[in-house]
Amino acid sequence: MIRLVATDLDGTLFDNLSRISPANRRAIQRLQDKGITFTIASGRDYTTVLPTLEKYSLHCEAILGNGSQYIDADGNLILSCYMDKSIFLRVIDLLNQYRQYYMIFTTDGFYTGCDPQAAKEAFIERGIQRFHRTMDEYLPGGNLAYMPCNHLVPVEDFHEFITRDLEIIKVEAFNMETSAITAVKHRLKEMDGIAYLSSFDDNIEVTDAHAQKGLILQKVAEMKGLKRDEVMVLGDGMNDISLFECFPDWSFAPANAAPMLRAIAHQVVSSNLKDGFAEAVNLVLDQLGQE
Numbered sequence: 275m276i277r278l279v280a281t282d283l284d285g286t287l288f289d290n291l292s293r294i295s296p297a298n299r300r301a302i303q304r305l306q307d308k309g310i311t312f313t314i315a316s317g318r319d320y321t322t323v324l325p326t327l328e329k330y331s332l333h334c335e336a337i338l339g340n341g342s343q344y345i346d347a348d349g350n351l352i353l354s355c356y357m358d359k360s361i362f363l364r365v366i367d368l369l370n371q372y373r374q375y376y377m378i379f380t381t382d383g384f385y386t387g388c389d390p391q392a393a394k395e396a397f398i399e400r401g402i403q404r405f406h407r408t409m410d411e412y413l414p415g416g417n418l419a420y421m422p423c424n425h426l427v428p429v430e431d432f433h434e435f436i437t438r439d440l441e442i443i444k445v446e447a448f449n450m451e452t453s454a455i456t457a458v459k460h461r462l463k464e465m466d467g468i469a470y471l472s473s474f475d476d477n478i479e480v481t482d483a484h485a486q487k488g489l490i491l492q493k494v495a496e497m498k499g500l501k502r503d504e505v506m507v508l509g510d511g512m513n514d515i516s517l518f519e520c521f522p523d524w525s526f527a528p529a530n531a532a533p534m535l536r537a538i539a540h541q542v543v544s545s546n547l548k549d550g551f552a553e554a555v556n557l558v559l560d561q562l563g564q565e
Contacts, residue, residue: 276524276558277500278311280337280491280517282509283326284473286528287314287551290405292417294330301552302332308564311335311498315487317479317513319379319443320345325420335494339379339443340471340513342485344494353493355485356381357442361467365480366432369447372458376447377422378429382440390426397423400448400476444485448477471512479513488516506558508551510535526554 281287287298294302305312315337316323323336333347344353357365366387369376375393378385386393401407401418411418429435449455452475459478462470470480487509495505506524507517510531518525518538527539528550536542543557544550558564 275504275562275564276310276506277504278313278495278498279305279506279508279555280313280315280487280521281507281551282487282511282514282517283314283316283318283323285510285530285546286508286514287546289547292326294326295549295552297549297552299330301549301555302334304559305555306334308559310564313337313491313494315491315507315509315514315517316340317444317473319343319422320349322420322422324349337487337490340469340479340481340485341487341490341516342443342481344490352497353490354441355482355490357444357480357482357485358467359436359442361465362442362445363432363436364465365445365462365468368458368461369445372454372461374447374449374454374458376445377426378445379422379443380440381443382438383427384422384425385429385435386426387429387432390428393426394423396450397421397448400450403450404474404476444479444481446477446479450476452476473511473513486516487514488518488520491517492520506554508554510546524558526550 287294289295302312313335317340319338335347336345342355343351346352370387375388375396376386398412410416455476455478467483468480469483469486470478472478502521503523505521507521508526509517510528512532514535525540527535527542529542529545543553
């Protein structure tokens with residue numbers, strides 16, 4: 275019997291315009307009507323997830339920051355795994371050395387050691403080129419106005435910064451010149467105490483070594499008294515690998531998922547553009563007789 279379903283957002287539950295299709299919404303409702311816990315598992319922080327939750331009237335639990343936080347359906351923090359601040363300083367030094375644009379996600383806003391306007395423009399240009407966004411979407415009133423790039427606060431003294439009353443959720447660097455990102459990855463391999471991954475070849479996200487979606491969900495499952503085969507997971511990207519490794523019994527990858535995810539998934543379903551999430555949910559519930 276399935277008692278909890280955790281799904282990635284971008285490329286899995288969402289279509290390519292960050293929308294939840296009617297079929298996927300019906301599948302979520304089917305889960306919740308049966309008392310099955312529905313959880314989203316995202317690299318985003320709460321402030322950037324909240325607009326989606328409100329738009330679709332979703333009252334659900336969430337894994338945030340690739341496993342840095344787990345919140346309940348009311349937005350209360352249940353578990354956390356933040357970056358060690360001394361290691362964080364080493365990561366920032368490395369990014370500055372390679373002149374990368376980056377954003378720092380914290381429990382008290384978004385920051386950068388770069389010029390905020392330049393970082394914003396670089397992030398938006400990446401969104402336009404890679405995701406076919408438009409500039410208007412990022413402007414005030416646009417559907418992406420809430421994005422962290424629009425709310426970056428500059429940091430001039432990082433040693434003072436780490437004394438503030440905030441925690442580091444993750445650091446995300448991005449550069450359309452992928453060779454620079456590759457060079458940073460090689461250097462990050464030398465650091466202990468961190469985990470890092472790339473959704474694409476032009477970005478990299480750095481968290482605490484234990485801040486992974488699957489690891490934090492394992493702790494939540496233990497708290498809830500759930501067995502491994504009572505948890506269903508869905509995802510399409512490299513930050514979802516730990517979900518599949520920790521909960522392989524009912525792991526589903528949409529057809530658009532990274533090859534590695536498709537290779538280790540229990541089953542591959544239709545793409546995120548063809549309601550793969552709903553297909554997986556209905557398949558499992560019907561198979562297990564959870565009508």
